[in-house]
Amino acid sequence: MNVLEVKNVCKKYSSIKKVNTIALKNINLTLENNEFLGIMGTSGSGKTTLLNVASGIDKCDEGEINIWDNNICKMKKNELSVFRRNNIGMVFQDFNLLSSLTVKENIMVPLILDKKYEIMEGDIVNKFANMLDIDEIMEKYPYEISGGQQQRVAICRAIINNPKIIFADEPTGNIDSKSAEKVLSYFELLHDECNASILMVTHDPFSASYCDRVVFLQDGSIIKEIRKQGDKVKFLNNIMEVLQEFNTIKFKNGANYEKSII
Ligand SMILES: Nc1ncnc2c1ncn2[C@@H]1O[C@H](COP(=O)(O)OP(=O)(O)O)[C@@H](O)[C@H]1O
Numbered sequence: 560m561n562v563l564e565v566k567n568v569c570k571k572y573s574s575i576k577k578v579n580t581i582a583l584k585n586i587n588l589t590l591e592n593n594e595f596l597g598i599m600g601t602s603g604s605g606k607t608t609l610l611n612v613a614s615g616i617d618k619c620d621e622g623e624i625n626i627w628d629n630n631i632c633k634m635k636k637n638e639l640s641v642f643r644r645n646n647i648g649m650v651f652q653d654f655n656l657l658s659s660l661t662v663k664e665n666i667m668v669p670l671i672l673d674k675k676y677e678i679m680e681g682d683i684v685n686k687f688a689n690m691l692d693i694d695e696i697m698e699k700y701p702y703e704i705s706g707g708q709q710q711r712v713a714i715c716r717a718i719i720n721n722p723k724i725i726f727a728d729e730p731t732g733n734i735d736s737k738s739a740e741k742v743l744s745y746f747e748l749l750h751d752e753c754n755a756s757i758l759m760v761t762h763d764p765f766s767a768s769y770c771d772r773v774v775f776l777q778d779g780s781i782i783k784e785i786r787k788q789g790d791k792v793k794f795l796n797n798i799m800e801v802l803q804e805f806n807t808i809k810f811k812n813g814a815n816y817e818k819s820i821i
Pocket residue numbers: 572573574580581582600601602603604605606607608609
């Protein structure tokens with residue numbers, strides 16, 4: 560069963576100078592139920608555009624996007640925002656927490672918007688906070704906690720409504736490698752224990768090695784796809800081979816790959 564189907568999707572951006580950027584060219588992609596899918600590609604390859612279009616943040620010019628058989632391209636604005644709140648959890652590179660709210664209040668925002676008071680009063684918030692190891696910081700404000708903790712709060716907020724899909728755009732991009740490993744281990748936990756379906760954009764091979772399958776984007780097109788066979792270390796090697804094959808990674812002498820783990 561596919562939770563997400565992206566069919567023949569095209570997207571271009573037009574600027575005032577009438578220079579059009581074709582960001583996505585006829586993309587076809589599926590996310591299976593309980594799959595952890597990675598999207599890789601260099602900066603500007605269209606990763607964020609794909610994630611934004613697939614999650615309904617932005618509209619595509621052509622094609623169709625189905626989330627559990629609901630074509631979100633056909634939804635009206637209000638219908639789409641309710642649908643997104645109930646079915647989609649988002650995690651961003653810069654966390655997007657509300658600075659004037661405490662950790663606990665941030666997590667509850669989706670529940671408040673949907674008037675799900677019974678969940679707020681129940682155990683679920685505490686259960687997830689405990690799972691993500693943020694239960695000790697529930698009364699703190701975002702500026703009082705580390706980047707890694709902020710990202711775990713953002714993940715907690717993303718899953719509080721029990722979404723069908725979690726979309727994450729470079730979730731480890733703004734945190735140190737140790738915190739990144741912790742964040743990734745929580746995605747792994749959500750995937751393994753809570754049957755979450757996750758679509759994660761990253762340009763970091765180490766993060767991508769946590770996925771079941773990785774799709775590679777270049778200039779708005781999918782150029783390759785590989786599936787995990789064996790463990791993370793083996794998958795990391797396969798990912799590196801693909802990146803080298805397509806010359807999107809260069810080491811030391813011509814480093815254009817700023818987050819190389821080597
Ligand atoms: N709002 C925008 N207006 C115009 N061009 C954009 C906009 N957002 C992205 N682009 C362009 O679209 C292409 C894909 O961008 P993006 O999806 O952000 O790539 P990535 O996330 O892989 O770095 C790039 O050439 C980028 O400059």
